[in-house]
Amino acid sequence: xxxxxxxxxxxxxxxxxxxxxxxxxxxxxxxxxxxxxxxxxxxxxxxxxxxxxxxxxxxxxxxxxxxxxxxxxxxxxxxxxxxxxxxxxxxxxxxxxxxxxxxxxxxxxxxxxxxxxxxxxxxxxxxxxxxxxxxxxxxxxxxxxxxxxxxxxxxxxxxxxxxxxxxxxxxxxxxxxxxxxxxxxxxxxxxxxxxxxxxxxxxxxxxxxxxxxxxxxxxxxxxxxxxxxxxxxxxxxxxxxxxxxxxxxxxxxxxxxxxxxxxxxxxxxxxxxxxxxxxxxxxxxxxxxxxxxxxxxxxxxxxxxxxxxxxxxxxxxxxxxxxxxxxxxxxxxxxxxxxxxxxxxxxxxxxxxxxxxxxxxxxxxxxxxxxxxxxxxxxxxxxxxxxxxxxxxxxxxxxxxxxxxxxxxxxxxxxxxxxxxxxxxxxxxxxxxxxxxxxxxxxxxxxxxxxxxxxxxxxxxxxxxxxxxxxxxxxxxxxxxxxxxxxxxxxxxxxxxxxxxxxxxxxxxxxxxxxxxxxxxxxxxxxxxxxxxxxxxxxxxxxxxxxxxxxxxxxxxxxxxxxxxxxxxxxxxxxxxxxxxxxxxxxxxxxxxxxxxxxxxxxxxxxxxxxxxxxxxxxxxxxxxxxxxxxxxxxxxxxxxxxxxxxxxxxxxxxxxxxxxxxxxxxxxxxxxxxxxxxxxxxxxxxxxxxxxxxxxxxxxxxxxxxxxxxxxxxxxxxxxxxxxxxxxxxxxxxx
Amino acid sequence: xxxxxxxxxxxxxxxxxxxxxxxxxxxxxxxxxxxxxxxxxxxxxxxxxxxxxxxxxxxxxxxxxxxxxxxxxxxxxxxxxxxxxxxxxxxxxxxxxxxxxxxxxxxxxxxxxxxxxxxxxxxxxxxxxxxxxxxxxxxxxxxxxxxxxxxxxxxxxxxxxxxxxxxxxxxxxxxxxxxxxxxxxxxxxxxxxxxxxxxxxxxxxxxxxxxxxxxxxxxxxxxxxxxxxxxxxxxxxxxxxxxx
Numbered sequence: 017x018x019x020x021x022x023x024x025x026x027x028x029x030x031x032x033x034x035x036x037x038x039x040x041x042x043x044x045x046x047x048x049x050x051x052x053x054x055x056x057x058x059x060x061x062x063x064x065x066x067x068x069x070x071x072x073x074x075x076x077x078x079x080x081x082x083x084x085x086x087x088x089x090x091x092x093x094x095x096x097x098x099x100x101x102x103x104x105x106x107x108x109x110x111x112x113x114x115x116x117x118x119x120x121x122x123x124x125x126x127x128x129x130x131x132x133x134x135x136x137x138x139x140x141x142x143x144x145x146x147x148x149x150x151x152x153x154x155x156x157x158x159x160x161x162x163x164x165x166x167x168x169x170x171x172x173x174x175x176x177x178x179x180x181x182x183x184x185x186x187x188x189x190x191x192x193x194x195x196x197x198x199x200x201x202x203x204x205x206x207x208x209x210x211x212x213x214x215x216x217x218x219x220x221x222x223x224x225x226x227x228x229x230x231x232x233x234x235x236x237x238x239x240x241x242x243x244x245x246x247x248x249x250x251x252x253x254x255x256x257x258x259x260x261x262x263x264x265x266x267x268x269x270x271x272x273x274x275x276x277x278x279x280x281x282x283x284x285x286x287x288x289x290x291x292x293x294x295x296x297x298x299x300x301x302x303x304x305x306x307x308x309x310x311x312x313x314x315x316x317x318x319x320x321x322x323x324x325x326x327x328x329x330x331x332x333x334x335x336x337x338x339x340x341x342x343x344x345x346x347x348x349x350x351x352x353x354x355x356x357x358x359x360x361x362x363x364x365x366x367x368x369x370x371x372x373x374x375x376x377x378x379x380x381x382x383x384x385x386x387x388x389x390x391x392x393x394x395x396x397x398x399x400x401x402x403x404x405x406x407x408x409x410x411x412x413x414x415x416x417x418x419x420x421x422x423x424x425x426x427x428x429x430x431x432x433x434x435x436x437x438x439x440x441x442x443x444x445x446x447x448x449x450x451x452x453x454x455x456x457x458x459x460x461x462x463x464x465x466x467x468x469x470x471x472x473x474x475x476x477x478x479x480x481x482x483x484x485x486x487x488x489x490x491x492x493x494x495x496x497x498x499x500x501x502x503x504x505x506x507x508x509x510x511x512x513x514x515x516x517x518x519x520x521x522x523x524x525x526x527x528x529x530x531x532x533x534x535x536x537x538x539x540x541x542x543x544x545x546x547x548x549x550x551x552x553x554x555x556x557x558x559x560x561x562x563x564x565x566x567x568x569x570x571x572x573x574x575x576x577x578x579x580x581x582x583x584x585x586x587x588x589x590x591x592x593x594x595x596x597x598x599x600x601x602x603x604x605x606x607x608x609x610x611x612x613x614x615x616x617x618x619x620x621x622x623x624x625x626x627x628x629x630x631x632x633x634x635x636x637x638x639x640x641x642x643x644x645x646x647x648x649x650x651x652x653x654x655x656x657x658x659x660x661x662x663x664x665x666x667x668x669x670x671x672x673x674x675x676x677x678x679x680x681x682x683x684x685x686x687x688x689x690x691x692x693x694x695x696x697x698x699x700x701x702x703x704x705x706x707x708x709x710x711x712x713x714x715x716x717x718x719x720x721x722x723x724x725x726x727x728x729x730x731x732x733x734x735x736x737x738x739x740x741x742x743x744x745x746x747x748x749x750x751x752x
Numbered sequence: 753x754x755x756x757x758x759x760x761x762x763x764x765x766x767x768x769x770x771x772x773x774x775x776x777x778x779x780x781x782x783x784x785x786x787x788x789x790x791x792x793x794x795x796x797x798x799x800x801x802x803x804x805x806x807x808x809x810x811x812x813x814x815x816x817x818x819x820x821x822x823x824x825x826x827x828x829x830x831x832x833x834x835x836x837x838x839x840x841x842x843x844x845x846x847x848x849x850x851x852x853x854x855x856x857x858x859x860x861x862x863x864x865x866x867x868x869x870x871x872x873x874x875x876x877x878x879x880x881x882x883x884x885x886x887x888x889x890x891x892x893x894x895x896x897x898x899x900x901x902x903x904x905x906x907x908x909x910x911x912x913x914x915x916x917x918x919x920x921x922x923x924x925x926x927x928x929x930x931x932x933x934x935x936x937x938x939x940x941x942x943x944x945x946x947x948x949x950x951x952x953x954x955x956x957x958x959x960x961x962x963x964x965x966x967x968x969x970x971x972x973x974x975x976x977x978x979x980x981x982x983x984x985x986x987x988x989x990x991x992x993x994x995x996x
Binding site (some may be wrong): 165168169173174175258259260261263264267351352438439440441442443444445446447448449450461576577644 | 761762763764765767769771801802803805806807808861862863864865891893895955957958961963964965
């Protein structure tokens, strides 16, 4: 392709609109070369530029005494004491995973791992938030098996434990699944690495795998556009992962980070060499000169545009000190990795790339990043919203056999055991996993200390569909409550904002509402957002997903030995409900599963009430009053009680409740700000005092006893039988 | 005593093995690199879990050609102790130090779970301090842990008392329900005819602390410590079975 062939039509093939192409010409004062056009295409893509979301993301709280690094770097970092930082981020890999579930999910894990170890942190835990279509959709079992297999393949092989996640099925994801991968690492806080190129003359070093033709235009064409019937044809834009090479890259990078050779480091993720070079140059207000002939290639014959845009995995770009080249090379050779000095930092503020003696790119770095389009797209509340919120509880018939309803819920796709999934993940490697998947949050000991990290990902997209503001508030609140349930103090958030097509006003409205919800909840709970990712265009043939702002919450335990799990520990322990049960069934799993209704506003929430509940739980955990703690969430009180019996020794419970409300609302309603705890009887007085001090309702429900869950005259559920059905439900339906 | 822990480029459980040796057992740990050619005086060499060289071909198939393995084989031939865990077990089979092979789990899926390993013989340095028939709760985490061997080999293993661990249920019964991967005879671990080389799929090194995974795995490491302290004599309660 010759230079003169670049036109607005060619620009459209690179994902640029006519207006954006005009702006390119204006910035350069000339038509771009073909290679330059490719660079603009990816750098100004939604995926890389956040052009539709940037203006709104500024509303999120990102600061606090615990924050070491907020958004803008490869990952966020918070202080966890003893001179250490937790470094973490969540990121989507939705479109690739729908097209090629195994490799799509695997490379999603690989990408987020690189983001974290690029900062100098050894990854200690992975979690994954997954959303699939209806289990009876013909493609769903294939997608579930592929995604779970891909996550396991990558995480297991690289040796980072997968300790948790969440999984929901909903028809809204039939044609757009979500795969959000989260990694948390630990680093010394005075040894964090950043991606700011500096020092003219410093060498730019390419390390890792060779560059091939895979994943070209992944960022611009795959991640930044909606699907249609031709989605399968985009498969070549999906990258292929090699976790073994990433393991080598991880170890080599961490070894190099123990030295003083590195000035800046950035992984080659979306948009490959182009974006990593430009982002490092942009952050450091520097220029960069690259010699594309020195890039290690997997096969001969790649064009300069392909070299610039390839999304081949397991590659890193470094800026090192002059004179460090030999030492850097020695480390990467020891790990049998490619290493090549491909350029140097310059002071002319220009990104230049040479190939076969010709300059194929000469782009002003500042103009390219600063003049990237920012859109304040129109937003409008959709008409469907008011109709969806309308729900009359009185008109709902009450089922006769409540034990049968409870079993039906325990076997339903969103409430049944996730063991079939996490059994395929190495949860233990590293030797620090104190609470494995299946609890409210995972707990991982911080190596060399007595402390622990609590990790969870959460989002109820039904709540978000019914009220995108409240749904986002509830996602944050539940994530925090899950962290509190294991006895940890919530520290900070990484968010993965999955929405439809931002060019549609109703989607933009959902997005703005979601941001506002996260902002308000994070401010109230003092959990700033330190990293995150926006995934738009989760839409096929004009139908978009339910709004899904996934919240990853990180908490800290000062004493990891004091962690809690949800499971009953001893016969005779008292069972207490902290918090108030309201007569509400709107937006509940019960309503969807048993009555086929997705209706009503999400459950009532008051952030002050929530904070008081969390304070009581944390105080009780710190004083070691509790034997167990479990958040009451989807499926309500009855499902929560059953879950407490399903782990550990399989102990039952005798519950007596008196309330004037409908039995189904009492058992299956999803009132917020509730925690189910068990404790020795001698601690009851102290817990009651703590609850009274914070004005949190305190109700003794009964005690741990026997091998059945008995709730008054309403429920009599033999645990062994129910647990078997709860465990079998998912593998039976996925066909695993 | 001195434990050598080999790190292949794709080893994942090497750090945990080193931690157990140094912090839990209080012994000397020697970190060995796959490109090393000698064992630097290690009494017992651990081949840890992981994916040695990526294992895209066959687990452990490439590791047997690494420089360190020549030293490990020589050490074993001299009667030195070698403990292969998970990927280490696969490598020992590939290297011909143990009979049989480990193939894809019958479920075709990776499996991470707690299992019960029943001790079948105490006539090994690795189980000498344990009781025969005692049950250890240990984690497994593997995709290719289904132990297979031809009928003659299996019969020999049984006759020579080389089956060291079998998957069992909580009551100690060996049967298909307790078998996590389809291994023939529920075999979870075997030793060499000379009894100085042990390979097993369960991970004793991940069951050495109450906080993470319990302490049942310590029995294996403590046995080795006692055995070497006593001058390398087996303290097993059974007579050593001689090869015919």
